[in-house]
Amino acid sequence: MGTYGGDEVAALVLSVGHTWTQAGYGGEDTPKSIFPTSVGWVDLPAEADQGDDADNSEDTQMQDVSQSSPQHGADSNNIHKKDADGGDLNPQPVGAAPVPRKNKTTKRGKYYVGDGEISCWRPDMEIKSPIKDGLIEDWDALEQIWDHAFLKRLRCDPTEHPLIITESSWNTREIREKLTELAFEKYNFPAFFVAKDAVMTAFAAGRPHALVVDSGGDMTSVVPVYDGYVLRKGIMRQSLGGDVLSEQVLNQFQSNGIDVVPQYLVAKKSPVEVGQKPIVTLRDRPATPSFHKMMQMRVIHDYKESVCQVAESTYNEQNINSRPQKPFELPDGYNSNFGADRFKVPEIMFNPKDFLKNPTPEQENFVGLPKLIFNSAQSCDIDFRPTLFGSVVLTGGNTLFPGFADRLHWELNSIPHSYKVKLHAPGNTVERKCGSWLGGSIIASLGTFHQLWISRKEYDETGSSIVNKKCV
Amino acid sequence: MSLSGVSLQKGCVESFTELKLKKAHKFIIYKLSDDLKEIVVDKAVSAGTYDEFLAELPVDQCRYAVYDFDYTLPDGERNKIVFYTWSPDDAKTRTKMVYSSSKDALRKALQGVAIEIQGTDLDEVAHDTVLERIRR
Numbered sequence: 221m222g223t224y225g226g227d228e229v230a231a232l233v234l235s236v237g238h239t240w241t242q243a244g245y246g247g248e249d250t251p252k253s254i255f256p257t258s259v260g261w262v263d264l265p266a267e268a269d270q271g272d273d274a275d276n277s278e279d280t281q282m283q284d285v286s287q288s289s290p291q292h293g294a295d296s297n298n299i300h301k302k303d304a305d306g307g308d309l310n311p312q313p314v315g316a317a318p319v320p321r322k323n324k325t326t327k328r329g330k331y332y333v334g335d336g337e338i339s340c341w342r343p344d345m346e347i348k349s350p351i352k353d354g355l356i357e358d359w360d361a362l363e364q365i366w367d368h369a370f371l372k373r374l375r376c377d378p379t380e381h382p383l384i385i386t387e388s389s390w391n392t393r394e395i396r397e398k399l400t401e402l403a404f405e406k407y408n409f410p411a412f413f414v415a416k417d418a419v420m421t422a423f424a425a426g427r428p429h430a431l432v433v434d435s436g437g438d439m440t441s442v443v444p445v446y447d448g449y450v451l452r453k454g455i456m457r458q459s460l461g462g463d464v465l466s467e468q469v470l471n472q473f474q475s476n477g478i479d480v481v482p483q484y485l486v487a488k489k490s491p492v493e494v495g496q497k498p499i500v501t502l503r504d505r506p507a508t509p510s511f512h513k514m515m516q517m518r519v520i521h522d523y524k525e526s527v528c529q530v531a532e533s534t535y536n537e538q539n540i541n542s543r544p545q546k547p548f549e550l551p552d553g554y555n556s557n558f559g560a561d562r563f564k565v566p567e568i569m570f571n572p573k574d575f576l577k578n579p580t581p582e583q584e585n586f587v588g589l590p591k592l593i594f595n596s597a598q599s600c601d602i603d604f605r606p607t608l609f610g611s612v613v614l615t616g617g618n619t620l621f622p623g624f625a626d627r628l629h630w631e632l633n634s635i636p637h638s639y640k641v642k643l644h645a646p647g648n649t650v651e652r653k654c655g656s657w658l659g660g661s662i663i664a665s666l667g668t669f670h671q672l673w674i675s676r677k678e679y680d681e682t683g684s685s686i687v688n689k690k691c692v
Numbered sequence: 693m694s695l696s697g698v699s700l701q702k703g704c705v706e707s708f709t710e711l712k713l714k715k716a717h718k719f720i721i722y723k724l725s726d727d728l729k730e731i732v733v734d735k736a737v738s739a740g741t742y743d744e745f746l747a748e749l750p751v752d753q754c755r756y757a758v759y760d761f762d763y764t765l766p767d768g769e770r771n772k773i774v775f776y777t778w779s780p781d782d783a784k785t786r787t788k789m790v791y792s793s794s795k796d797a798l799r800k801a802l803q804g805v806a807i808e809i810q811g812t813d814l815d816e817v818a819h820d821t822v823l824e825r826i827r828r
Contacts, residue, residue: 249785419695426754426779426788428795429810448695448796606825607810642812644781651785662789668697668729 231664232376234369235386235417235657236362238351238438239462239617242657243369246384247665250650251657253373258349258514259361260332262342331361333368339515341484347510353439353459354388356395359402366407382411382673384664386656389418389443389450390457396691397684404679411673413664414691416450418443420659421615424651425644429604430611431597433589433628435569435618437462440589442596444608449692451604456596460572460586462618465565466520471577472561481552482515489553498554523548527562530623533630535567535575566621570631590631597639609639615655619645698724698794700801701732708802711736711760712773719745722756722798728790731756731798742819749817752782754791756798758805763823772806772826775799781812 231246236257244251332338338347350358350365370378383403387396396414403412422430422445432443441457443450473480481502488501507515527546531539540563549555568575572586579586587595597608612632614625625645632641646652663669674690682689710716716738723734734755735748745759757776762769777795779788799808807825811817 415695423695423789423792424785426781426783426792426812427810428777428792447799448793606828610816611810611812642816644812658785659789662786663696663793666696666698666728666790668699671697672695 229381231382231384232370232374232378233384233657233660233664234366235654235660236351236356236365237436238349238354239436240653241365241369242654243373244657244661245374246661246663248661249658251654251661253369254654255334255368255373256338257351257365258338258347259364260338260342260345260347260511261328261361262330262344263346264327264329328360331364333364334372339484339518341505341507341511343506344508345511346508347514349438351438354390354441354457355392356399359398363402363406366402370407378407378409381409382413382664383407383409384413384415384660386417386420386660387414389416389441389452390455391416393688396687400674400679400684400687404676404684409676411675412679412687413673414687415656415660415663417656418445418450419448420657420663421655422611422613423448424655424659424662425611425613425646427611427613427644429607430613430644431593431608432613432615433593433619435461435589435616437618440569440592440616440618442593444596444600444604446600446604446608451600454596454600456592456599458586458592459582460569461616462521462524463517464576464583465524465568465618466517468565468568468577469520469523470516472565478550478554480516480519480550482512482519483551484515486551489551492553492555494547495556496554498550498552500552519551524565524621527558528566528621529563530566530570530621530627531563532623532626535563535571566624569618569624570627588631589628590635593628593632594635594637606639609637610642612641612643613655614643614645615652617653620649620652694794694797696790696793696797698728698790698797699730700797701725701730703733704731704798705801707733707736708758711758712804715760717760719748719757719759721748722758723753724790724794731794746814746817749776749778749780749811749814751780752784754779754783754787756791756795758802761806761822761826763826773804774822774826775802775805775808776817777808777810778817779810779812 233244233246235242239257241255241257242251243253332345350356350361356362370376385399399414400412403409418432418434421432428448430445432445434441439457439459439461441455444454470480485502485505486500487503490499492499527548540560545557545559546562547555547557564575570588570590572588576583576586593612597605600608625643629641629643651658672690674686678686704722707717707720711720717736718738718740720736721734722731725732749755755778757778759774759776761772761774779791809817809822809825815821
């Protein structure tokens with residue numbers, strides 16, 4: 221059996237989440253690079269690949285891509301090849317009339333990846349995250365992220381380092397196999413490994429058995445881990461995460477007659493008194509709805525980080541009204557003090573029935589986080605439950621609201637059951653945001669781990685299905 | 693094999709067998725070797741109270757342990773072997789990661805363990821807590 225023996229070369233560790241991508245070297249305690257997973261692109265005109273003369277514009281776009289990539293000889297070849305592949309995946313039907321944006325049949329032009337690139341205003345730039353519900357949806361965009369992470373951020377040669385990536389616990393066989401193919405066929409990594417993010421988080425918290433509660437931008441999941449294995453039937457998840465909360469904040473603002481104007485539209489602003497109409501000069505910058513939304517969400521994200529808080533015990537309007545207000549200023553200069561509103565939004569995580577305004581039919585079925593955790597533990601074997609309740613591990617950026625962990629602990633103890641609850645919430649924000657990356661980084665740096673990598677040789681002998689044997 | 697690839701040193705299982713069959717030890721503490729490549733016996737103690745056992749668990753280091761647990765029921769003496777994963781929250785993340793991902797290597801090699809305790813603070817490994825788990 222050919223095992224991979226290059227211990228002296230640091231492994232690359234990559235964790236692509238819905239909102240953030242974390243990339244770095246094994247053995248380090250923080251990712252070298254964290255950038256948004258969302259990618260931007262400008263659709264090429266629909267007729268671009270029908271007429272020969274229209275093709276020119278596309279060619280220049282492609283050249284742009286290869287020129288802006290680093291100068292590794294092999295890499296620009298890869299990019300070229302991939303662009304061609306991307307075209308094959310999205311064939312343009314002959315004779316299609318001008319296709320509306322977002323239609324799958326339009327061809328995407330140059331991609332924009334990374335914080336500086338996607339937050340820069342460009343007319344007609346669409347923004348989208350390739351990950352939905354923890355699964356990879358858009359492989360073209362995912363490759364852009366890998367390219368960006370390895371070539372632009374880490375600036376390394378993929379053929380020299382083994383790669384370990386994290387995946388969601390409900391990832392499918394097809395996706396893992398496709399990821400394996402991508403790693404070996406396109407990037408030529410010498411060795412590869414896929415680890416479950418919940419297991420990595422549980423291990424990094426020192427617990428082979430744990431109930432991993434992960435609340436991110438896109439969704440919230442509870443995953444029981446026992447002996448380092450995910451108990452699949454106990455996985456509970458719902459698409460109630462930071463994005464839903466942001467959406468609600470946006471609605472709160474709008475129902476108060478306040479328009480959230482993102483930074484890219486503001487040309488000049490003057491200071492105004494608290495609660496007054498902003499005095500602002502706007503730029504004429506027409507943008508796509510997806511770009512505008514992302515920029516609005518960034519403002520709201522700041523708002524959530526600066527003022528939102530969770531009530532430590534049951535939400536009590538009177539009690540909340542006596543809490544201090546906190547000031548926040550929007551990019552257009554409007555500023556106000558926020559009282560009860562700053563508590564109401566995170567409260568949705570605990571009590572969606574009462575606090576989620578205008579829910580969609582899907583959102584009406586959301587349950588509070590304590591209930592979700594309880595349901596997850598209850599669907600596991602009765603012998604496991606005391607241990608699982610005894611090690612609830614909290615991770616994900618959406619759990620960083622002040623008071624979140626205290627409240628969750630309080631709620632879990634108020635549900636009637638006979639178990640002793642222990643909640644582990646790392647105080648260190650890096651650990652909370654990058655828990656699974658960190659686990660991957662440590663494990664990849666162990667001298668003994670080399671026997672577990674999927675080596676190039678094994679891949680060549682068995683094919684991509686080897687991933688389901690070696691990475692469980 | 694455990695996820696970390698860490699292996700067992702020869703003496704680990706032998707010490708356990710001595711504890712199980714010959715009652716030569718009351719408890720055994722295992723740890724990872726300094727190069728983090730294998731699990732070794734840190735201490736095998738032939739007699740000691742439960743409190744003396746707990747005193748051997750460091751506050752900021754991870755360990756594995758096996759304790760030969762005695763208790764009395766109305767109809768007589770009982771005896772069970774308990775396996776511990778000791779991983780205090782104050783330990784370094786790296787240490788916690790290596791210990792928890794290597795636990796399987798040791799645990800799977802020890803035949804005859806009645807229950808398994810995952811301990812992160814002294815409360816979780818206290819005599820009463822363990823006794824309650826055993827009698828459940």
